[in-house]
Amino acid sequence: MKSRLLWIRTLLVAAIVFVVLSQLLRPSLVGQWYWASALEKLEAGENDQAIELGQKAVDWSGDSAAMRMRMAELLYRVERNEEALALLEPAEESEEEDVTLLPMKNFLLSRMGEHERALALADDLIAAADEGKFHRHRALNNRAYATALALSDDAELPPEALEQAQKDIEEAIGIYGADASYLDTRGYVKHFAGDNEGAVGDLNVAIEIYQSLINQVEEEEDVWGTMKEMRLKQAQGMIGVLYHHRGEALKALGREEDAKRDFEQADKMGYSRQKGHW
Known part of the structure; x- marks a missing residue:
């Protein structure tokens, strides 16, 4: 009887281990792990390792269009534009x-x-x-x-x-x-149309909205470790774009000092064409 119970227990443990390992080794999850590692290397300036890990993520994803898009972004960030452009093409001619x-x-x-x-x-x-x-x-x-x-x-x-x-x-x-990102677009379009006063008005409102979001995130508890930091970084990058756009409009109005302050604030918040805050 004891040997039979031991055998059943062993079988159950083996089944549980199999289920856990099968989930952990799912290609999509492995691909996501490689991609997260690639981004860490990219942020650390270890570009060759980032590219190697990124390619493994693409391979484990089954050469999915979404992962190829991410890899193209990574290649652009390390100034390998021709390779990035090639990845933006469909893997197969028949691919929709x-x-x-x-x-x-x-x-x-x-x-x-x-x-x-x-x-x-x-x-x-x-x-x-x-x-x-x-x-x-x-x-x-x-x-x-x-x-x-x-x-x-x-x-x-x-x-x-x-x-x-x-x-x-x-x-x-x-x-x-009047979504903040849409107000940003309208303000930036107004700038190129020569309506810089209107541009500043739209961008003022958009900046206020994003600043409120940043304040709200800063007051939240960080339940998931780095989640709060990631959300803050994303919001700060976006508001950096708004400051830069407003700076361009202010400069066009001849308000050089105000424009300079906005450009400096944009840089402080992470404004960067290369990193996607543009």
């Missing part, structure tokens, strides 16, 4: 583009200075929204912001592009409301 990844791809192309491709992708996102595959207000904001980023790089755009960007962001706000 994942609509949810288009905004990330669009933004990465803008950061790389590939504005023509970024804006073409923004048009694709509008078309997807027209088919009910994506939120229209997000697609409109995406195209308006991509246009503003192109103008910030002095890219040659059709004369009607700026007017279309103004229409896009007004419609987006009309649908969704």
Whole structure:
């Protein structure tokens, strides 16, 4: 009887161990672990190790489009743009583009200075929204912001592009409301349209909203270890972008000292095209 109970207990333990190991060794989880390790190496400036770990994450993900997108971002950050661009192409000609990844791809192309491709992708996102595959207000904001980023790089755009960007962001706000990121887009578009007073007004409100968010996060308990720190860093990076945009508008108004303070605050908060706070 005892030997039988021992055998049953051993079998149960083996089954539990099998279940635990099968979960731990799931390709997606292993891929996520490699990716987290790659980001740690990237932040530490150990670029070669970051790339090696990132490639392992791609392999364990089954060469998924989402992980290739992340890897392209990593390669861009270490100034290996040609490899990054290659990863943005579908793995197979028959592979259908994942609509949810288009905004990330669009933004990465803008950061790389590939504005023509970024804006073409923004048009694709509008078309997807027209088919009910994506939120229209997000697609409109995406195209308006991509246009503003192109103008910030002095890219040659059709004369009607700026007017279309103004229409896009007004419609987006009309649908969704005065979200801080949408106010940022409208303010930045106004700057390029020459309405710098209007730009400062929108950006003032957006900065207030994000500052309230930062204050709220700072007061929260850090239940999950680094989660609070991550949320703070993300919010600070975003408000850094707003300060930089407002600084550009203030400079255009001739308010040099105010602009200088905003640019300094932007740098302090982590404004960086390379890191995606742009």
